[in-house]
Amino acid sequence: MYDFFRAELLRFRLPALLIALAHLLILGFLSRLTDLAQASLIVYRLIAIAYAALGALLGLYQMGTYRRPSSWLALLHRPLPPGRIAGGLFLAGGVLLVVAVAIPILGTLAWQATTTARVLDTRHAWLPLAAWLISTCGYLVGAYGMLASRRHAGSGLVLLLLLLTARAAGAAAIVLQLMVLGWLAAMVAVSFRPDRLDGPRGPIATVLLALPLQMATYVVAWMALTLGVQMAWMAAGTSPTNGRAADGGVVQAHQATPRALMSAGLQASTLPQAKAWLDGLTEDGVIAIGAPYAENPIRGQLSNIVPTQWADTHTDTLWTFSYDRMRMVGRGLADDHSARGELGVGRNQAPFPTIAVPHDPPAGIASKYTIFIAGDTVYRHVADENAAEPWLRLPNGEAVQGPPRVEGSRVLLQGSRAMYVFDRADALVRAAWPQVPVARIPVPGSVADLGRVDATTVDDGLLVSFAFSGGGMFYPLSRHQDIVLVDGHGVVTNVATRTLANDFPAWYQHAGWWMSPAMDWLDSFAKRLFEPTPPLGASDGLPPPPGSVVMAILLCVLAAILAGWRIQRLEIDPRARASWIIACAAIGLPALASLWLLYPTAEREKTAAALQAALA
Amino acid sequence: MTDIPVIETRQLAVRYGDRLAIDHLDLRLDPGSVHAIVGANGAGKSTLFRVLLGFQKPSVGSASILGCDSQALSPIDRGRIGFVNEEHTLPPWMAVQAVLHMQRRHYARWNQAAYDEVSGHYNIAPKQKVGQLSRGERAGLNLALALAQSPELLILDEPTLGLDVVAKRAFLESMLYSREQEGCTVVYCSHQMDEVERVADNLVIMERGALRHVSPPEEFCARVACWIAEMPFRGPDPAVIPGLLRTNRIDGLHHYLVFDQGEGFAAFLREHGARSIERMPVGLDSAINGFLSRHHAMPKAA
Numbered sequence: 001m002y003d004f005f006r007a008e009l010l011r012f013r014l015p016a017l018l019i020a021l022a023h024l025l026i027l028g029f030l031s032r033l034t035d036l037a038q039a040s041l042i043v044y045r046l047i048a049i050a051y052a053a054l055g056a057l058l059g060l061y062q063m064g065t066y067r068r069p070s071s072w073l074a075l076l077h078r079p080l081p082p083g084r085i086a087g088g089l090f091l092a093g094g095v096l097l098v099v100a101v102a103i104p105i106l107g108t109l110a111w112q113a114t115t116t117a118r119v120l121d122t123r124h125a126w127l128p129l130a131a132w133l134i135s136t137c138g139y140l141v142g143a144y145g146m147l148a149s150r151r152h153a154g155s156g157l158v159l160l161l162l163l164l165t166a167r168a169a170g171a172a173a174i175v176l177q178l179m180v181l182g183w184l185a186a187m188v189a190v191s192f193r194p195d196r197l198d199g200p201r202g203p204i205a206t207v208l209l210a211l212p213l214q215m216a217t218y219v220v221a222w223m224a225l226t227l228g229v230q231m232a233w234m235a236a237g238t239s240p241t242n243g244r245a246a247d248g249g250v251v252q253a254h255q256a257t258p259r260a261l262m263s264a265g266l267q268a269s270t271l272p273q274a275k276a277w278l279d280g281l282t283e284d285g286v287i288a289i290g291a292p293y294a295e296n297p298i299r300g301q302l303s304n305i306v307p308t309q310w311a312d313t314h315t316d317t318l319w320t321f322s323y324d325r326m327r328m329v330g331r332g333l334a335d336d337h338s339a340r341g342e343l344g345v346g347r348n349q350a351p352f353p354t355i356a357v358p359h360d361p362p363a364g365i366a367s368k369y370t371i372f373i374a375g376d377t378v379y380r381h382v383a384d385e386n387a388a389e390p391w392l393r394l395p396n397g398e399a400v401q402g403p404p405r406v407e408g409s410r411v412l413l414q415g416s417r418a419m420y421v422f423d424r425a426d427a428l429v430r431a432a433w434p435q436v437p438v439a440r441i442p443v444p445g446s447v448a449d450l451g452r453v454d455a456t457t458v459d460d461g462l463l464v465s466f467a468f469s470g471g472g473m474f475y476p477l478s479r480h481q482d483i484v485l486v487d488g489h490g491v492v493t494n495v496a497t498r499t500l501a502n503d504f505p506a507w508y509q510h511a512g513w514w515m516s517p518a519m520d521w522l523d524s525f526a527k528r529l530f531e532p533t534p535p536l537g538a539s540d541g542l543p544p545p546p547g548s549v550v551m552a553i554l555l556c557v558l559a560a561i562l563a564g565w566r567i568q569r570l571e572i573d574p575r576a577r578a579s580w581i582i583a584c585a586a587i588g589l590p591a592l593a594s595l596w597l598l599y600p601t602a603e604r605e606k607t608a609a610a611l612q613a614a615l616a
Numbered sequence: 617m618t619d620i621p622v623i624e625t626r627q628l629a630v631r632y633g634d635r636l637a638i639d640h641l642d643l644r645l646d647p648g649s650v651h652a653i654v655g656a657n658g659a660g661k662s663t664l665f666r667v668l669l670g671f672q673k674p675s676v677g678s679a680s681i682l683g684c685d686s687q688a689l690s691p692i693d694r695g696r697i698g699f700v701n702e703e704h705t706l707p708p709w710m711a712v713q714a715v716l717h718m719q720r721r722h723y724a725r726w727n728q729a730a731y732d733e734v735s736g737h738y739n740i741a742p743k744q745k746v747g748q749l750s751r752g753e754r755a756g757l758n759l760a761l762a763l764a765q766s767p768e769l770l771i772l773d774e775p776t777l778g779l780d781v782v783a784k785r786a787f788l789e790s791m792l793y794s795r796e797q798e799g800c801t802v803v804y805c806s807h808q809m810d811e812v813e814r815v816a817d818n819l820v821i822m823e824r825g826a827l828r829h830v831s832p833p834e835e836f837c838a839r840v841a842c843w844i845a846e847m848p849f850r851g852p853d854p855a856v857i858p859g860l861l862r863t864n865r866i867d868g869l870h871h872y873l874v875f876d877q878g879e880g881f882a883a884f885l886r887e888h889g890a891r892s893i894e895r896m897p898v899g900l901d902s903a904i905n906g907f908l909s910r911h912h913a914m915p916k917a918a
C-alpha cells in the first residue's frame with residue numbers, strides 16, 4: 001500500500017503544487033477585493049462546486065489511466081489484496097487534495113488572521129476541512145465514474161447533489177460530508193476488483209451501489225418530467241408562470257399588487273363593513289410586508305446565509321458580526337485594516353443572545369438608525385453610545401422573522417408564529433424600550449407557507465392579509481388567503497378566508513411522490529438529516545390525491561412484475577432475486593432501473609440458449 | 617512436478633454481445649513446458665488470459681489456473697503467476713529503480729539475480745523513467761521483473777510485438793535462460809512462428825475462440841504436407857480435395873497444402889490426372905499459416 005501511495009504522490013506532486021499555488025493566488029486576489037470569510041452562501045456554493053470539480057477531475061484522470069484492460073491487469077495482478085492497492089492510490093489522492101485545496105485556504109485564513117482586522121471566527125477554521133471533504137467527495141465520484149460500468153458510472157453525482165441541497169449546518173454539515181465521503185469510499189472499494197464491470201457481489205455491495213443509483217434515476221426522471229412539462233407549457237404559451245395563471249390562484253396572488261390582493265380577499269368577506277373597506281382601498285394605502293425569513297443564521301454555521309456586515313459611514317467603520325464574540329467587530333471602512341473596537345448590547349457592550357443580523361433603518365420610524373434582529377428582539381444602534389439597545393421585543397421568546405414595517409400609527413413585526421403590532425408613538429420613547437406589542441395576530445395557517453403579508457389601515461382598525469402562496473408554487477401545499485381585522489383594543493377578528501386555486505395540476509405537484517413514494521421519503525430524509533429546527537415550523541402539505549395513490553401503486557406493481565421477468569435472465573442467487581423483486585415492489589421504477597443498469601446484459605442466457613440449441 | 621494442470625478450462629465460453637470470443641473451450645496444459653498458443657486476430661487468446669487471471673467473468677464454463685478457480689484467485693495465487701502483455705504496461709511516471717523497489721517488496725520469492733541477468737541484456741539506467749525507455753527496453757524490463765518474481769507459471773501475451781530483431785533475440789534468450797534456471801511453466805502467445813518454433817514444447821492452435829489443435833509443434837508439422845503436382849488442366853475441384861488447407865498454382869504446378877493426408881493423397885491426385893507428384897515437408901510457419909487461413913476472414917470479392 002505504501003508503495004502505491006508514494007508512487008502516486010510522486011506522480012502528481014508537481015501538478016498538485018502548481019494547482020495549490022494557483023489556488024493560493026486566486027484566494028489572495030479575491031481576498032484583496034472582498035472579505036471571503038463573510039462571502040454569501042451563493043459564493044461559497046460556487047467555490048464548493050469548483051473544489052468538487054477539481055477533485056472529480058483528479059479522480060477521472062487518475063483512474064482513467066488505470067481503467068484500460070492492460071493497465072488494470074498490471075495494477076491488480078500482484079500478490080496484494082485490491083483493497084490495499086486502492087488504499088494506497090486513494091490515500092495519495094486525498095493527500096494531494098490537502099495540498100491543492102486545504103493548505104491554500106489555511107494559508108489565506110492565516111494571512112487574514114495575522115495581517116488584517118477582518119473578523120475570523122472558530123467556524124472559519126472548519127473551512128479547509130469542509131473544502132477538502134467536498135473535493136475528496138468529488139474525487140471519489142470521478143474515480144467511481146471511471147471504475148464502474150458506463151451504465152451507472154454517474155450515480156455518485158447524486159451524493160454530491162445531496163451536499164449542495166442538504167440543510168445541515170456547521171459541525172453537522174461536516175458530519176454529513178463525512179458520511180457522504182464514507183459512502184462514496186465504500187462504493188469505490190466494492191468496485192475496485194479485477195472484474196470491475198461485473199455486477200455487485202453480496203447484499204452490502206448491492207445496497208451501496210443500488211441506492212445512489214436509484215436516487216439518481218429518480219432525480220433524473222423527476223426533473224425530466226417536471227422540467228419537460230414546464231418547457232412544453234412554456235412553448236405552448238400555457239404555462240401558469242408564463243401568462244396563463246389561474247384566476248384566484250397562487251401565481252396570481254403572488255403577482256398581484258397589495259391593493260389587488262387585499263381587494264380579492266375582501267370580496268370573499270361576508271362582513272357588512274367589507275364593502276366600505278373595499279371601496280376605501282387605494283393603491284398607496286396598502287403596504288406589502290413580504291414573507292417571513294425562512295431561515296435564521298445559527299452559531300457555528302460555515303456559510304453566511306444572510307449578510308452580517310454593515311457600514312457606519314459616519315464613523316468610517318465596517319461592522320462585522322463575530323460568531324465567537326457575539327458582538328459586532330469594527331474595522332476601518334476606508335483603509336480596511338485599522339481596528340475600531342466592538343459593538344455589543346447596552347453601555348457595557350454585552351454580547352447579543354443570538355446571531356445579530358443588521359438591517360437598513362426602517363422607513364417611517366428611526367429612519368437614521370441601523371437595526372439588528374437577534375432572536376426575539378429588534379435592537380437599534382445608538383450612535384452616540386456606540387451600542388445596540390433592545391427596541392422591540394416579542395413575548396415568549398418568539399423569534400423575529402422580518403424587519404419592522406410602519407403602517408399608520410402602528411409598527412408591524414413578523415414573528416415565527418404570529419404578527420405583532422406595536423404602537424408607533426411609544427416606540428419612539430427610549431425610556432420605554434424594549435417595547436412590548438399591543439396586539440398579537442396569530443398566523444391563520446403554517447407560517448412556513450406564507451408567501452406574502454399585506455396590511456392597510458381602515459376606520460375600524462388594521463386589516464392584515466396573509467396569503468399562503470409560499471414554500472414553492474410547484475409544491476402541493478394548503479393554499480389560502482386570510483384577512484383579519486385588529487381593532488383598537490387589539491382584538492383580532494377573521495374577516496375573510498378564500499382558497500387559492502392551484503395553478504398546477506395535482507399529478508404535476510405530486511409527481512415526486514407517485515413516481516416513487518419511497519424515494520420521495522428518502523430524498524426528504526437525506527436533505528433534512530441534521531437539519532436545525534426550522535424557525536417557521538413545518539409546511540402544511542397536502543396528502544396525495546387518490547389518483548396519485550393509484551398511480552404510485554400501479555408503478556410499484558409494474559416494477560415488481562418487470563423485475564420478476566428481468567431477474568430470470570440474470571445470474572443472481574435466489575435470495576437476491578426475491579430481495580430485488582421486493583425492493584422493486586416497495587421502491588418502484590427507480591429500483592427496477594437500478595436492477596437493469598447494475599447488472600450487465602445477460603450474456604449467460606444467450607449462451608445457455610445457444611448451448612441448448614446445439615444439444616437439441 | 618504434480619499432475620495438476622497449470623491451466624484447465626471446461627466448456628469455457630465468453631460472449632461479447634452476439635460474438636463468442638471463446639467458444640466452449642476445453643483446454644488442459646500440463647506443468648513444466650513451454651506452451652505456445654497461436655491463432656489469428658480475434659481467436660480469443662487475450663480474452664482467455666483475462667478469464668484465467670480473474671479479470672473477466674466467463675459466460676459459461678469454468679477455468680482454473682495452478683489448480684485455483686480463476687474467479688477466486690488470492691493474492692498468494694497471483695504471486696505465483698507472472699504475466700507480461702504486449703503493451704508492457706508499466707507506470708511511465710516511475711523511475712526504473714522505483715518500479716524495481718516496489719516489485720521487490722511485493723514478491724516474497726524475488727530473485728534479484730534473475731532480474732540482473734535479464735535486465736543486463738538491455739541498456740536500462742536505474743534512474744531512467746519508464747516512459748523514457750524504448751519499447752524494447754520496456755519489454756526487457758517487464759520480462760526481467762516477471763522472471764524475478766520466480767513465478768510457477770509465466771504467461772506471455774505477444775511479448776515481442778513491435779520489437780526489433782536484436783531486442784527480440786535478447787528477450788527470447790532471457791526467457792529461455794530463466795526458464796532453464798527456474799523451471800517454470802511458460803504459456804507463450806505469439807504471431808511470430810519463428811519464435812514459436814524456437815521456444816515451444818507444445819502447440820495450441822485457437823481459431824474463433826475454439827480449440828483447433830494441441831500437439832508438439834513437430835507433430836503438427838508432420839501432419840501438414842505440401843503436394844506439388846503437374847496437372848494437365850485445372851486440377852480437381854477444391855471442394856473434393858481431402859484435408860485441403862490451401863491451394864495455389866506456381867509456375868504451372870499445383871501446390872496443395874493438406875492436413876492429415878498420407879500416401880493415399882498421391883493416388884487421389886493421380887486419379888485426377890496428375891502427371892508428376894512430389895511431397896514436400898513444410899515448416900511450422902507455413903503449416904500454421906495454411907491451417908489458419910482456411911477460415912480466416914477475407915473480403916467478399918476475393
